[in-house]
Amino acid sequence: MTEGGLFITFEGTDGSGKTTQLRRLGERLRAAGLPVLETVEPGGTPIGQQIRRILLDNANQELDRRAEMLLYFASRAQNVHQWILPHLAKGGVVLCDRFTDSTLAYQGGGRGLGDETVLTLHRIACGTLQPDITIYLDIDLEAGLARAKAGRDKLDRMDAQSLEFHRSVRATYLRLAAAEPARFRVIDAAPAADIVEQAIWSVIEPALETAHVR
Numbered sequence: 001m002t003e004g005g006l007f008i009t010f011e012g013t014d015g016s017g018k019t020t021q022l023r024r025l026g027e028r029l030r031a032a033g034l035p036v037l038e039t040v041e042p043g044g045t046p047i048g049q050q051i052r053r054i055l056l057d058n059a060n061q062e063l064d065r066r067a068e069m070l071l072y073f074a075s076r077a078q079n080v081h082q083w084i085l086p087h088l089a090k091g092g093v094v095l096c097d098r099f100t101d102s103t104l105a106y107q108g109g110g111r112g113l114g115d116e117t118v119l120t121l122h123r124i125a126c127g128t129l130q131p132d133i134t135i136y137l138d139i140d141l142e143a144g145l146a147r148a149k150a151g152r153d154k155l156d157r158m159d160a161q162s163l164e165f166h167r168s169v170r171a172t173y174l175r176l177a178a179a180e181p182a183r184f185r186v187i188d189a190a191p192a193a194d195i196v197e198q199a200i201w202s203v204i205e206p207a208l209e210t211a212h213v214r
């Protein structure tokens with residue numbers, strides 16, 4: 001557990017519906033009177049937004065996988081120090097759409113850079129900060145990519161990776177979830193959004209009782 005506040009991250013492959021679910025949880029928590037910060041990686045802060053544009057721009061096909069990993073961590077370091085830690089220190093709840101587990105899955109797994117490199121950078125960028133709870137929304141790859149495509153005219157640089165890449169991302173997530181069952185909650189993302197929302201709430205509600213949130 002973080003010393004103060006409650007740090008909840010959302011993870012999943014593209015099209016798992018995590019952004020919708022994060023917003024729904026944010027609404028519930030605010031309705032319960034809790035101070036909530038909703039943020040996203042990469043992105044979050046204004047500086048992070050500029051880094052996000054580089055990362056997702058389809059024109060940047062030559063981006064080296066190590067440079068890519070460092071950019072994800074640059075965005076994260078800014079978010080952790082500018083927004084996340086100060087909000088947790090005040091006893092608030094932070095909901096973060098993706099965090100270091102994404103880098104473990106996409107760069108460590110998908111790009112083959114491995115866990116150790118990613119975890120070393122995590123310590124530099126984020127110190128000892130770890131999520132209290134990670135909601136992993138699991139979805140079949142084809143169904144997820146079809147959802148990700150719906151409503152968008154073109155895929156971003158990451159969505160457009162091979163099926164093999166996305167397969168390795170999902171396999172890494174499932175390995176991470178199995179290794180840390182107390183933190184990771186695997187939720188089936190295939191059912192309708194209301195059902196998924198209820199499943200997430202049944203994980204979060206009891207955690208609020210024991211967390212130091214105010």
Ligand code: TMP
Pocket residue numbers: 014040041042072098099100102103104106107158159
């Ligand atoms: P989003 O579309 O969920 O906001 O995420 C942007 C893309 O960036 C998504 O395809 C996953 C990818 N990503 C990584 O490859 N590594 C990371 O560390 C993060 C946070 C995201």
